Amino acid sequence: QVQLVQSGAEVKKTGASVKVSCKASGYTFTNYYMHWVRQAPGQGLEWMGWMNPDSGGTNSAQKFQGRVTMTGDTSISTAYMELSRLRSDDTAVYYCARGVSLLRGVTTPKYNWFDPWGQGTLVTVFS
Amino acid sequence: QSVLTQPPSASGTPGQRVTISCSGSSSNIGSNNVNWYQHLPGTAPKLLIYRNNQRPSGVPDRFSGSKSGTSASLAISGLQSEDEADYYCAAWDDRLNGVVFGGGTKLTVL
Numbered sequence: 046q047v048q049l050v051q052s053g054a055e056v057k058k059t060g061a062s063v064k065v066s067c068k069a070s071g072y073t074f075t076n077y078y079m080h081w082v083r084q085a086p087g088q089g090l091e092w093m094g095w096m097n098p099d100s101g102g103t104n105s106a107q108k109f110q111g112r113v114t115m116t117g118d119t120s121i122s123t124a125y126m127e128l129s130r131l132r133s134d135d136t137a138v139y140y141c142a143r144g145v146s147l148l149r150g151v152t153t154p155k156y157n158w159f160d161p162w163g164q165g166t167l168v169t170v171f172s
Numbered sequence: 173q174s175v176l177t178q179p180p181s182a183s184g185t186p187g188q189r190v191t192i193s194c195s196g197s198s199s200n201i202g203s204n205n206v207n208w209y210q211h212l213p214g215t216a217p218k219l220l221i222y223r224n225n226q227r228p229s230g231v232p233d234r235f236s237g238s239k240s241g242t243s244a245s246l247a248i249s250g251l252q253s254e255d256e257a258d259y260y261c262a263a264w265d266d267r268l269n270g271v272v273f274g275g276g277t278k279l280t281v282l
Contacts, residue, residue, distance in 0.1 A: 089274070092272065155264045156264075158219060
């Protein structure tokens with residue numbers, strides 16, 4: 046079955062970086078966008094950006110531009126999200142989610158819905 | 173402040189029908205599909221409705237979605253205790269060039 050398994054919880058100091066991994070199985074990794082979404086404590090879901098595993102292309106929400114790096118290793122079907130210059134308000138659960146659409150292959154993320162999602166990775170930032 | 177607006181809470185008794193609204197603008201809901209996700213705390217969010225009104229396999233037909241203009245709705249009929257969760261709408265926003273979520277609606281089954 047299609048599954049996304051994320052790396053374990055992280056505790057980081059402000060100013061540091063964190064890298065979360067998301068291992069995909071049950072489908073062809075390069076055929077679907079990978080999105081990243083986070084949820085801060087007591088808050089709603091917040092979209093961070095997408096990565097095209099086929100081309101390596103990425104795009105992120107404006108508030109994360111310059112701080113987030115999304116990459117993929119096709120040899121092990123794993124996506125990564127690295128967030129730098131961490132602040133206390135980056136404390137959140139980070140999710141990866143496969144972007145699905147009716148169109149075959151990775152064409153545009155505009156028509157994506159997210160299915161499935163990874164189990165989430167708690168990142169705690171302390172000062 | 174979320175781009176898509178949802179009521180923060182909704183409630184109903186078992187067997188009732190409840191609806192959750194999601195309001196946006198011409199750059200998101202008005203020109204793109206709406207997807208809905210169910211999220212139980214401590215678990216991964218789950219796709220509930222895609223492309224405005226399509227149900228993935230395994231989602232009961234008690235759940236239905238609709239869209240009109242710049243608003244969308246999620247309806248849950250025959251409410252069950254297991255439906256108690258947070259519900260989020262989401263859509264692509266052409267102006268922001270990315271996905272926007274609603275603030276989420278916490279559904280309580282009384």
